[in-house]
Amino acid sequence: MTQHRITDDLEALLEVLPLNIRHAVEKANNSEKLLEIVIDLGRVPAARFVENEISLLEKEITRGEIDHITERIGDFDADNRAGMERTLHRISAIRNRRGVIVGLTCRVGRAVYGTVDIIQDIIESGKSVLILGRPGVGKTTLLREAARILAENKRVVIVDTSNEIGGDGDVPHPAVGRARRMQVSQPTQQHEVMIEAVENHNPEVIVIDEIGRELEALAARTIAERGVQLIGTAHGQTLDNLLLNPTLSDLVGGIEAVTLSDEEARRRGTQKTVLERRAPPTFDVVIEIQTRDRFAVHLDIIASVDSLLRGAPLPPEVRTRDAEGKIVIEKAAPVVKSKLEAKEVVKPARRGKQIPDQTTGQPAPVIEEQSQQSKQTPLITAALQTVRVFAYGVARNRLAQAAKRLGVPAVVVTDESEADVLVTLRTYYRNREQIVMDAEHRGMPIYVLRANTVAQVEQFLGDLYNLTEQQPPRDKLDGVREETQQAIAAVLNGERWVDLPPGPSLVRRLQHELARNAELVSHSYGKEPRRHVRIFRE
Numbered sequence: 001m002t003q004h005r006i007t008d009d010l011e012a013l014l015e016v017l018p019l020n021i022r023h024a025v026e027k028a029n030n031s032e033k034l035l036e037i038v039i040d041l042g043r044v045p046a047a048r049f050v051e052n053e054i055s056l057l058e059k060e061i062t063r064g065e066i067d068h069i070t071e072r073i074g075d076f077d078a079d080n081r082a083g084m085e086r087t088l089h090r091i092s093a094i095r096n097r098r099g100v101i102v103g104l105t106c107r108v109g110r111a112v113y114g115t116v117d118i119i120q121d122i123i124e125s126g127k128s129v130l131i132l133g134r135p136g137v138g139k140t141t142l143l144r145e146a147a148r149i150l151a152e153n154k155r156v157v158i159v160d161t162s163n164e165i166g167g168d169g170d171v172p173h174p175a176v177g178r179a180r181r182m183q184v185s186q187p188t189q190q191h192e193v194m195i196e197a198v199e200n201h202n203p204e205v206i207v208i209d210e211i212g213r214e215l216e217a218l219a220a221r222t223i224a225e226r227g228v229q230l231i232g233t234a235h236g237q238t239l240d241n242l243l244l245n246p247t248l249s250d251l252v253g254g255i256e257a258v259t260l261s262d263e264e265a266r267r268r269g270t271q272k273t274v275l276e277r278r279a280p281p282t283f284d285v286v287i288e289i290q291t292r293d294r295f296a297v298h299l300d301i302i303a304s305v306d307s308l309l310r311g312a313p314l315p316p317e318v319r320t321r322d323a324e325g326k327i328v329i330e331k332a333a334p335v336v337k338s339k340l341e342a343k344e345v346v347k348p349a350r351r352g353k354q355i356p357d358q359t360t361g362q363p364a365p366v367i368e369e370q371s372q373q374s375k376q377t378p379l380i381t382a383a384l385q386t387v388r389v390f391a392y393g394v395a396r397n398r399l400a401q402a403a404k405r406l407g408v409p410a411v412v413v414t415d416e417s418e419a420d421v422l423v424t425l426r427t428y429y430r431n432r433e434q435i436v437m438d439a440e441h442r443g444m445p446i447y448v449l450r451a452n453t454v455a456q457v458e459q460f461l462g463d464l465y466n467l468t469e470q471q472p473p474r475d476k477l478d479g480v481r482e483e484t485q486q487a488i489a490a491v492l493n494g495e496r497w498v499d500l501p502p503g504p505s506l507v508r509r510l511q512h513e514l515a516r517n518a519e520l521v522s523h524s525y526g527k528e529p530r531r532h533v534r535i536f537r538e
Contacts, residue, residue: 083168111175
């Protein structure tokens with residue numbers, strides 16, 4: 001779809017400016033990319049464009065020039081915003097401690113038809129959509145266009161807190177089409193107007209701009225539970241930002257610390273206290289506006305949040321608009337499971353196991369040794385094949401030494417394009433480093449280490465070459481528990497330390513856990529296969 005940019009009567013905004021500032025704006029001759037005009041007492045005025053910012057005058061702003069503007073616009077509301085009737089322009093005020101205006105931000109309001117085409121299928125699907133993005137990136141413009149399109153076939157009500165969506169005055173701007181608009185007398189009452197809109201006006205869609213308070217998040221959840229589609233924006237640029245915001249995290253389900261049972265923690269291979277999603281999310285889809293023509297879309301917010309809390313974020317679907325206006329959709333490619341675990345190295349799929357597809361959350365096809373997928377992403381099973389490993393953040397000398405000590409044919413390469421697998425640290429994986437993301441998109445197996453230690457490097461190579469032992473039988477584990485309890489009793493009765501017999505990593509993990517439950521200290525010593533656990537007091 002070709003975009004048609006409609007500037008909402010820029011002449012009306014220029015008319016309220018002093019003549020010297022108006023002429024300076026006109027002289028810049030870049031009105032299509034003008035975002036806002038900044039006017040502060042005692043400073044030179046500036047014009048902010050999409051790419052840059054320029055000074056309009058060399059002379060500082062006086063009190064008379066600020067008064068000239070405020071006398072020609074509407075009244076300022078409780079949120080220090082004023083508008084101009086039947087336009088989308090917004091003037092925001094900065095006041096001193098006595099309440100006197102000392103600064104103005106004159107935001108140019110535009111209705112841009114055609115911006116929503118990049119996500120129109122999602123908007124029209126009936127799912128509730130939350131839009132994130134930095135200030136000035138076009139969230140409100142997108143919201144206005146979505147309201148207009150949905151209002152052609154549905155009952156749409158806009159909750160317009162600062163008249164930014166529908167414009168100032170009692171008559172909504174034509175850019176919102178047939179959508180109805182409810183104004184909010186005070187910003188703190190937005191949540192009440194949201195509920196009133198549902199109870200009184202029977203909408204099928206509610207459009208909200210800038211959900212920023214806890215009461216508004218609760219009102220949004222109430223509306224969603226009544227079966228009304230929500231289209232809204234919130235403060236934050238990414239899903240990570242939203243989860244870390246205690247006020248707004250409920251919009252995507254919220255997070256809470258959960259204490260697992262010993263058995264469940266062992267099954268997951270994590271610590272006993274983990275973060276999990278608290279409730280179903282209010283919104284079904286989260287869209288991150290990275291630039292005006294590039295969007296990152298989380299189509300399944302439940303899967304995205306759950307994966308993020310487990311330390312293995314799902315890559316979003318990326319939608320871009322090229323120079324010709326064509327929409328290009330890059331769907332997230334299925335990647336080999338790379339799950340961050342608190343105690344153990346992340347392990348790839350074994351032969352014959354199903355792993356979740358990170359795009360859909362559904363089980364992926366079974367990986368067989370001779371399958372086409374295994375040829376593309378080589379997973380080592382029985383034969384000790386030569387594997388080229390690219391270490392990102394992991395000491396290469398330790399990796400080479402561990403490979404030599406274990407007798408496995410792992411070759412450390414310095415170019416990631418030559419590698420068969422990538423090994424990195426948890427910090428780099430959580431930060432979504434570019435090299436790690438590129439490897440994921442290529443479908444390269446990724447191993448994530450908890451720390452840059454010899455033990456973790458050796459365990460990584462054991463997982464890579466399938467050298468890890470199987471789960472010990474139950475009768476052997478019972479013997480290990482009894483033997484460990486005896487060692488614990490001996491230390492509690494005065495022994496300085498007790499060394500337990502050597503055992504595989506699964507046995508040592510159990511021994512460490514029993515010692516920790518008894519409030520004792522335990523360390524592992526030695527090298528495989530003679531590595532053992534010592535229990536002692538602090």
